[in-house]
Amino acid sequence: MARKVPTTFVPLLALILYLACFYHHLFSQPPPVSSVNLLSPPLTATTNANSPTTIIPQEQEQEKQSHDSVLSTVSVLLPAWEILVILMPENPMPPDYDTGSYICLFPNNDTSPAKPSGILQFPSRATFKCDLPERLRRRMPFPQPVLTTSPENLPERNTSAPELLRWNFLVYESLSTETDVVLFVKGLNKRQGVNRTPKELRCVFGDVVNGVRTAVTSSIQEVFRCRLPEGNALSSSDNKPVKISLEIQGQNLVVPSVAYYTPPRKVAPERPKSQLCACTMVYNAAKYLKEWVVYHSEIGIEKFILYDNGSDDDLERVVAEIVDQGYNVSTSFWLWPKMQEAGFSHCAAKAKDSCTWMVYVDVDEFIYSPSWLDSSKPSDQMLQSLLPKKSQIGGVGEVMINCYEFGPSNQKSNPVNGVMQGYNCRRKAENRHKSIVLLDAIDESLLNVIHHFQLKKGYKVKKAELQHAVVNHYKFQAWSEFQIKFRRRVSAYVVDWMEEINPESKDRTPGLGYAAVEPQGWPEKFCEVYDNRLKDLTRRWFGTKSESGYLMAWQI
Incomplete structure (x- = not known):
């Protein structure tokens, strides 16, 4: 005969069950996405009886x-x-x-x-x-x-x-060369300088179970290089795109992928290589773009390659207008967050057949030489004069140029004549450097640390002296412009500005803290030296007197 449960025990049992369910719900909540x-x-596919959603495998x-x-x-x-x-x-x-x-x-x-x-x-x-x-x-x-x-x-x-x-565990891009395939993968090499060995990985073309597998030859940061499949291993009658991914052999795990293999296409060469190109990543930079293109085109850059990081500021229309005016500007859609290094690696591999040297500077950065200050007009040979006479093994494969960082210069909004005319006060010491790289000299790993690359053995880096070349970086602009950068978060391989991590990082703004709140006295910040050299030079080169002062070429 079953033993009767005392009636006084039933409420206590119900309370225990309620508390157990409450704490299970409380501690099963996912942590914030940002951490x-x-x-x-x-997670693997699971079924939760308490949830209206059943998760099924990706293949279905x-x-x-x-x-x-x-x-x-x-x-x-x-x-x-x-x-x-x-x-x-x-x-x-x-x-x-x-x-x-x-x-x-x-x-x-x-x-x-x-x-x-x-x-x-x-x-x-x-x-x-x-x-x-x-x-x-x-x-x-x-x-x-x-x-x-x-x-x-x-x-x-x-x-x-x-x-x-x-996003933290994903194959997101693929690029085929004549000899191999370059994969861009998030979540395998999580820290700079700590990389999985190629032997741990295999490249998977097609179906996860029956797909073609090839060796991985390089594993650095988020860039992986794979051998091409042999012969007609990927040929099929339906001509469907072939998904491509990476397998971690010891774990028998294939990284989820949204990338596809594109066979190398052999096309007739359009024209000889451009001697000097520029590659940069942009986000809502349309208002600055024409000034940047016009100026650098006049001093020798022949082709501009923009990696669009998800702009929503009418960039496409502005690029079309610039192209209609005769400038060679193209865009690549690169929406992946905080992937500037990977984008530059992609650009280096993709542009290798069409460009000899690549300038890696941002749209708020302008290269010039103090030796040009007496020039009456720009020349398309000016930038090339900064390059070595011969580009060969044993020679210079990269020219590094120091930056001066300009402050808000008492501007309250975006200067109507452009950043070179509007910002003229900077910090005294130079900081960071940007580069002009010989694409054939870049190491096969495509390793880079924002704007400069690891070179193949036999090539060397030349650092330009300040009297020969400098980059004006209009970094700390009027607050209405600067806060866009802050809220967007940096696109590089560094911590989010809104996380209280690594406060001494050079990617942080001194005195700004972790919130997009205008610091007191922002318009006067970072002003240690008034520097009008590039302002005066570009007014002479590109300015036309008008009733209101000067009208610059990029305003027309």
Whole structure:
């Protein structure tokens, strides 16, 4: 006969069960995306009886998104709970891509607007960004959304959904050369100077189980080089794009990927290599771009390559206008956060066949030589005069140029005549340096530390003296301009400005702290030396007198 439970025990038992459920819920909450949450590999597929969402393997996502009003996609969780939604290659370009009619629909029926975010290339894929709804941030794993324009017309849906890929553990780009494939991978080499050995890894082309595997020859930072598959190993009758990833052999783990293999294309050479090109990464820099292009074009840069880090300031229109005026400017879509080194490595590998020397400076940086100060007009040989006479093994493979950092110079807003005319007060000591690099001299690893590269054996670095060359870096601008950089976070391999880590880093602004709040006396900060040399020079070269003063060539 069963023993009867005392009635006084029932409330106590209920209280214990309630507290157990409460503490389980409390301590199972995911940490913030900006910290621990994005420093671990994605979870394996799981089912949670208490959650309306069941996570299914990534390979099945297309089966779950086959209705006419739903586009086949894969989605990645970025920092700050932002989701990047990428259309699969088989989707044509949506005719209503720019109309703002798309939404992200989640399994619990929460939605968020899906904003167009740019086009990935090779193969061409449209992207959108939306936010993960707050209710879904409380429990892992996080589900991928459905991208749709008509949520109310969807058929009855299964509650299963693939798990969001994580930005901290992802193959995000691929670039094929004539001899190998370069992969860009987040989350394997997590710290500078600490890299997995190539022997630990294999490159995987195609299906994870039956795909073609090749050796990895280099593993530095987030750049990995893989041998090409032999013969026709990847040939198929359907000509579908082949996904490419990395396998960690000891762990039998393949890194999730949104990158595809693009076979090297043999095309007739368009024209001889440009002697001098410039590569930079931009974010909402359209208002400065024409000044930067016009000035550097006149002193010798022939081609400008912009890596667009997700701008939303009409950059495309401004670039089109500059091109119409005869300047050689192209853009590559590079939306990946804090990936400036990887972008520069990508640029070095991609431009090797079309450029001999590459200038790595930002759009708020301008190179000049004090020896030009008496020149009546610019010459397209000026920058080349800073380069070695011969570029060969045993010679100079990189020219390093010191920077002067300019302060707000009492400006309250963006100077109408441009940064070279508006900012004329700087710090006394030079800081950092930028570079002009011989692309053939760059080490096969593509290792770089913002604006300068590891060179092959036999090449050397030449440091230019201040009397020969200098970079004016208009770094600390009027507060309305500078706070955009702060809130955007740095794009480099350094900590977020809003995290209380490494306060002495040179990437931080002295006295600024961790919040985008204007420090007292900002307009007068960093003003130790008035330096009008480049201001006076460019007014002579590019200025035209007008009723209001001067009109610069980039204002026309």
